[in-house]
Amino acid sequence: MDAVTEKESLAARLASLGPDERRKILGSLSTTELEAIRYVWPFWARPDQLPPEGDWFVWLLLGGRGSGKTRSAAEWVRGEIESGRRKSMAIIGPTANALRRVQIEGPGSGMLAISSPGCMPSYEPSTQRLVYPNGAICYLFSAEEPERLRGANLDGAWCDEIVAWDRTEYTWDMLQFALRLKGPLDDDPRIVCSTTPKPLPLIRELAKAPTTAITRSRTLDNAANLSPKALSALVTRYDGTTMGRQELDGELLEDMEGSLWTREMIDALRVWPDNRRFQRIVVAIDPAGSSHDKSDETGIVVVGLGYDGQGYVLEDLSGRYSPAGWARMAVLAYRKHQADRIVAERNFGGEMVEATIRAEARNVPVKTVNASRGKLVRAEPVMALYEQGRVHHVGTYPDLEDQMCGWRPGVGKSPDRVDALVWGVTELMIVPQAAGARSIQRPQGWDIGR
DSSP states (O other): OBOOOOSOOHHHHHHTSOHHHHHHHHHTSOHHHHHHGGGOHHHHSOGGGSOOSSSOSEEEEEEOTTSSHHHHHHHHHHHHHHTTSOSEEEEEESSHHHIIIIIISOTTTSHHHHOOGGGOOEEETTTTEEEOTTSOEEEEEETTOGGGGTTOOBSEEEEEOGGGOSSHHHHHHHHHHHBOOOOTTSOOOEEEEEEOOOOOHHHHHHHHOTTEEEEEEOGGGGGGGSOHHHHHHHHHHHTTSHHHHHHTTOOOOOOOTTOSOOHHHHHHHOBOOOOOEEEEEEEEEEOOSOOSTTSOOBEEEEEEEETTSOEEEEEEOOBOOOHHHHHHHHHHHHHHTTOSEEEEEOTTTTHHHHHHHHHHOTTOOEEEEOOOSOHHHHHHHHHHHHHTTOEEEBSOOHHHHHHHHHOOTTSSSOOHHHHHHHHHHIIIIISOOOSOOOOEEOOTTOOOOO
């Protein structure tokens, strides 16, 4: 259920009044009330930053960068603690560093910055707790260590930037088992999730749940608290783009009309790490044509062919690299996955692509391929394998999957990650293979990457 709200705070409305009217309203308040108003969040908050009404279990705060969603979530936690509604809460960040730097010590929006003098918590880094004067405790967790949630007894939680969590589904599952207490006032457990939206399976699942309340905010909604020059640069560069809609407008983007792949298709075929055996593994590269800070990314995707005849996407290491950087990353992936060869597109440099890889590791087997046909013609056979249920993603790869479901042939930038995926699957499942493929056994607990 989406919460429909206005975008102006009471403080902004007061500021818009004439001087006489403002003085009259402020003059009606006592000195104590004027001092306390700094900590009255409903006065400063935009309506979309306040908790929705209704019997929700999850409050999904979908917001653009700098839209104020972190402050909203932190103020909800403070309100629950100071009111006595909750005594045992979890605060979960994507990493231990982000948890401390943003959620606990963040200037202006971290728990220590927003707490009122009468209920200031004691921060205990060694025990990973915030201990409040009224006896309430916030236990601090990182999504890097979801097992720490085992044994916790919680009546509420704040989850920040779920889209950046390492093991999203597993960490969320561990939290659900820990949310088993009612609050002191007999309130059921509740969760606030503050995140820039990405169409991960968990985010889409939460957005559709009847027990989820959703509020949305844009970066521009919080313009008064942001640098005008920085905001102008962001809007100029990203306004109207897919990334801008997601990162600035806080939109939860779905499949682009006309795209070859759908998220439903990818989700239905998704599997998780196990001891699966592979006939062959390749590291596929789509090198960028340049390496400056505005270059396209270099696509680097690891793909395996199982003994069951199925294809498996094992890792997406794509990013913006120098030539030496992408060669080093590809060689590391080759060694980590005990791959058979590196497959690289040679359109941007011919023999230089192979030479760049061999400068990093002389004896690595390299096959260069030429994109003599258009991207759509190359991608369609691979997409057909997905339609037949023959290609699986081992874990989740948000950036790759965003590109797969957001690419419409002939429109927009070149899909670097998709190109690498296509080269890898083509090498293993479409190009006729020689006999004598070897078996590779995955070690227990093998790392699928991010």
